[in-house]
Amino acid sequence: MLFVWLLLALSWGAHSVVDTRTTVKECDWYSAENHVKQWIAFARAFQGPRDLHALDCFGASCRIRKTWTDRGFESEAYDVSLDPHGQDLSTKKGFRSLVLLGLRLLPNSIIVAGPPCSCFIFLSCSYHLRHQYGPKGATWKPGVRLSNLLVTNFVAWLQVMLAVGSGIKFMIEQPRGSWMFKLKCMRRFQKAANLRLLSTHMGAFDHLMEKPTWLLTNLSGGERLEKSMNKELRAKIKKRQLELGVVPYKKKDGKVCGTKWLPQSAAYTPSFCRAVFNIWAKCWLLLQN
Ligand SMILES: C[S@@+](CC[C@H](N)C(=O)[O-])C[C@H]1O[C@@H](n2cnc3c(N)ncnc32)[C@H](O)[C@@H]1O
Numbered sequence: 636m637l638f639v640w641l642l643l644a645l646s647w648g649a650h651s652v653v654d655t656r657t658t659v660k661e662c663d664w665y666s667a668e669n670h671v672k673q674w675i676a677f678a679r680a681f682q683g684p685r686d687l688h689a690l691d692c693f694g695a696s697c698r699i700r701k702t703w704t705d706r707g708f709e710s711e712a713y714d715v716s717l718d719p720h721g722q723d724l725s726t727k728k729g730f731r732s733l734v735l736l737g738l739r740l741l742p743n744s745i746i747v748a749g750p751p752c753s754c755f756i757f758l759s760c761s762y763h764l765r766h767q768y769g770p771k772g773a774t775w776k777p778g779v780r781l782s783n784l785l786v787t788n789f790v791a792w793l794q795v796m797l798a799v800g801s802g803i804k805f806m807i808e809q810p811r812g813s814w815m816f817k818l819k820c821m822r823r824f825q826k827a828a829n830l831r832l833l834s835t836h837m838g839a840f841d842h843l844m845e846k847p848t849w850l851l852t853n854l855s856g857g858e859r860l861e862k863s864m865n866k867e868l869r870a871k872i873k874k875r876q877l878e879l880g881v882v883p884y885k886k887k888d889g890k891v892c893g894t895k896w897l898p899q900s901a902a903y904t905p906s907f908c909r910a911v912f913n914i915w916a917k918c919w920l921l922l923q924n
Pocket residue numbers: 654655656657658693694695696697698713714715716722723724725729749750751752785901902903
């Protein structure tokens with residue numbers, strides 16, 4: 636099969652800050668949203684081992700996986716950049732492999748997921764037009780269609796996990812300015828899984844940027860991840876940036892553009908991973924007794 640690495644050329648910023656990818660042409664994209672019942676039936680027939688405590692979904696950095704495995708728990712990561720042919724959520728094969736990974740989750744295990752956000756955020760608003768045309772945005776543009784498909788496939792998978800999993804904890808992350816959680820499918824899942832929307836700043840977990848963030852979760856004690864910005868924290872982050880020469884954004888032709896630092900900012904910091912782990916581990920231990 637012809638291998639197509641379609642890194643969609645979106646029209647913002649000098650540097651590519653695009654984290655939304657597919658390895659196939661649009662005619663080969665797979666939409667799972669109308670097949671959830673079949674996938675639930677497939678999942679119910681699953682006889683394989685359940686051995687995972689955590690699934691690091693869209694986890695290119697593998698930091699969630701590492702945090703769990705370093706502490707003696709089983710974890711796997713799923714991301715198109717880790718396995719372009721097997722872990723591309725825009726394909727049926729990629730969807731199936733995510734279902735199979737999800738079926739290995741133990742009762743009360745956790746899914747941590749930061750779905751690709753570059754086509755949902757403020758920096759790309761002139762491309763995706765989500766505010767103007769509703770949360771689905773400018774669907775006549777291929778990048779917007781792909782980003783919407785990845786979310787609907789992700790939610791279809793979450794629905795399967797909710798239907799067949801037992802006590803699964805969800806931790807879904809997006810930058811504060813993202814339109815993703817406003818999509819109907821996301822809202823419906825939030826309600827179905829009884830998820831709370833928490834507000835935090837990755838800068839409070841040693842991130843090089845303030846990075847205001849939404850966390851959608853049902854993890855009890857998740858509120859401990861909520862962090863607000865204050866003068867001291869802002870100064871600490873600024874100091875970190877100066878020390879390392881980090882300039883996340885710059886102005887070009889009157890527009891705000893991401894620099895080479897911005898794509899790197901997607902990776903969770905070890906400090907954030909540890910904080911999620913500690914909260915989950917407490918619940919896990921309580922539920923084992
Ligand atoms: C916002 S980043 C999340 C990074 C994560 N927080 C980490 O620590 O690695 C979104 C991720 O989605 C992945 N992604 C983009 N398109 C994908 C696709 N079609 N299938 C699976 N993963 C995809 C990207 O490779 C990227 O790593």
